[in-house]
Amino acid sequence: MMPARLARRGAGCHEAGRPPPDPQRPLTPPPGLPTRKAARDLLAATLDERRPLEEALEALPRRLDPRDRAAAHRIAAMVLRRLGSIDEVLSPYLRKEPPPPARHALRIGAAELLLLETPPHAAVATAVALAPRAFAGLVNAVLRKVAAEGPAALEGLDAPRLDTPAWLWAAWHAAYGPAVRAIAEAHRGPAPLDLTPAPGAEPPAGAEVLPTGSWRLAAGTRVTDLPGFAEGRFWVQDAAAALPALLLKPQPGERIADLCAAPGGKTAQLAAAGADVTAVERDAARVARLAENLARLRLPATVVQADAATWAPPAPFDAILLDAPCTATGTIRRHPDVAHTKRPRDVQGAVEAQARLIAAAAKMLAPGGRLIFATCSLQREEGEAHLARAEGAGLRHDPFTPAELPGLPDAVTDGCLRTRPDFWPDRGGMDGFFAARFRRV
Numbered sequence: 492m493m494p495a496r497l498a499r500r501g502a503g504c505h506e507a508g509r510p511p512p513d514p515q516r517p518l519t520p521p522p523g524l525p526t527r528k529a530a531r532d533l534l535a536a537t538l539d540e541r542r543p544l545e546e547a548l549e550a551l552p553r554r555l556d557p558r559d560r561a562a563a564h565r566i567a568a569m570v571l572r573r574l575g576s577i578d579e580v581l582s583p584y585l586r587k588e589p590p591p592p593a594r595h596a597l598r599i600g601a602a603e604l605l606l607l608e609t610p611p612h613a614a615v616a617t618a619v620a621l622a623p624r625a626f627a628g629l630v631n632a633v634l635r636k637v638a639a640e641g642p643a644a645l646e647g648l649d650a651p652r653l654d655t656p657a658w659l660w661a662a663w664h665a666a667y668g669p670a671v672r673a674i675a676e677a678h679r680g681p682a683p684l685d686l687t688p689a690p691g692a693e694p695p696a697g698a699e700v701l702p703t704g705s706w707r708l709a710a711g712t713r714v715t716d717l718p719g720f721a722e723g724r725f726w727v728q729d730a731a732a733a734l735p736a737l738l739l740k741p742q743p744g745e746r747i748a749d750l751c752a753a754p755g756g757k758t759a760q761l762a763a764a765g766a767d768v769t770a771v772e773r774d775a776a777r778v779a780r781l782a783e784n785l786a787r788l789r790l791p792a793t794v795v796q797a798d799a800a801t802w803a804p805p806a807p808f809d810a811i812l813l814d815a816p817c818t819a820t821g822t823i824r825r826h827p828d829v830a831h832t833k834r835p836r837d838v839q840g841a842v843e844a845q846a847r848l849i850a851a852a853a854k855m856l857a858p859g860g861r862l863i864f865a866t867c868s869l870q871r872e873e874g875e876a877h878l879a880r881a882e883g884a885g886l887r888h889d890p891f892t893p894a895e896l897p898g899l900p901d902a903v904t905d906g907c908l909r910t911r912p913d914f915w916p917d918r919g920g921m922d923g924f925f926a927a928r929f930r931r932v
């Protein structure tokens with residue numbers, strides 16, 4: 492396939508700056524242009540400025556119709572998920588790198604043509620209207636060729652490899668061997684909607700009850716449409732994200748700190764088990780979200796806005812859950828931007844913050860008290876590598892046994908929880924998570 496494409500490289504393309512032979516841009520903008528403009532803004536924020544997609548979504552103009560916003564999100568998420576494959580299809584038609592706005596218009600058009608089943612004339616017309624004027628001809632010519640190839644253009648590509656940044660592929664290969672390919676495959680589709688039930692709640696129609704107790708619904712299900720949402724009968728939480736609090740085994744009346752708490756999924760689990768929970772969160776806006784979520788769920792917790800690395804509790808805790816800030820590379824199915832916004836140096840920064848938080852948490856525990864340290868990262872530096880450091884902070888590793896994790900016999904490695912996106916492939920996968928349990932010496 493590649494040699495054939497290379498033979499056509501540049502054939503018929505209009506160079507940037509050279510006017511197209513006929514007017515490519517209609518006088519009236521094509522329908523659907525606001526959606527594509529918003530998608531382009533999302534790509535510019537994530538790929539050019541390395542800002543999180545969720546933050547970029549918040550920054551879209553308030554006047555944007557909710558349907559346009561949802562459609563822009565869908566397009567941008569697809570481009571981010573399949574970026575390497577899309578760029579590979581485009582590459583034979585580009586003699587030199589176009590500026591980012593033109594590159595994003597090409598990516599959006601190609602994603603619509605090859606992956607989103609947009610009618611070709613609409614995909615091409617909107618991408619042309621989106622492109623900077625000097626590049627309208629180039630975008631038109633390239634996308635017409637991509638449209639002529641159709642989805643067959645993707646056949647034969649090594650998509651898992653192309654769609655995974657090289658540094659992540661190398662790190663996961665070093666950590667998990669050949670499973671790196673299954674991990675990358677798992678990132679190609681959106682994640683299902685997982686819910687954690689409040690005690691005694693009944694699952695909604697169509698939900699699968701997972702062996703670990705979470706409920707699973709199809710990807711794209713709107714949680715706010717489900718009966719029981721307003722009444723606080725469940726909350727959104729990936730099945731893997733629910734495991735650290737389960738493994739802490741919170742007991743009624745125990746004094747437990749949740750040290751990096753917002754938006755509060757784990758605080759809610761601990762409070763629902765009857766523990767006396769103190770939820771510590773540094774970020775003011777996220778404290779507000781945490782409080783809102785607890786109010787909807789009608790669950791009690793003492794919420795403290797503080798830096799957990801320096802906060803001094805009034806009395807030691809029986810147990811602590813430390814769900815530390817991390818690179819979140821275990822959540823790429825849900826947040827495809829993470830693959831492109833994070834860099835190796837972010838791992839190092841996260842490791843340093845995690846080490847400070849582990850040392851601080853150790854000092855907040857009563858003797859014999861237990862700590863669960865967790866991260867939603869697939870990087871070993873943010874997981875297994877902390878074990879030795881924790882021992883130096885006065886903590887003893889208290890290994891998990893496979894019997895503690897029903898339905899997940901492969902998730903315990905060397906006494907630690909290690910889930911991966913390729914686990915439970917027939918059920919729709921799960922986030923990548925690490926957790927280890929320690930006792931204060």
Ligand SMILES: C[S@@+](CC[C@H](N)C(=O)[O-])C[C@H]1O[C@@H](n2cnc3c(N)ncnc32)[C@H](O)[C@@H]1O
Pocket residue numbers: 750751752753754755756757758771772773774777797798799800814815816817
């Ligand atoms: C991985 S998220 C926690 C998710 C949460 N445990 C849940 O289950 O919903 C990490 C949180 O830690 C907060 N955070 C980061 N550094 C912190 C610190 N030094 N002290 C307190 N909170 C911190 C972040 O603002 C973020 O809300």
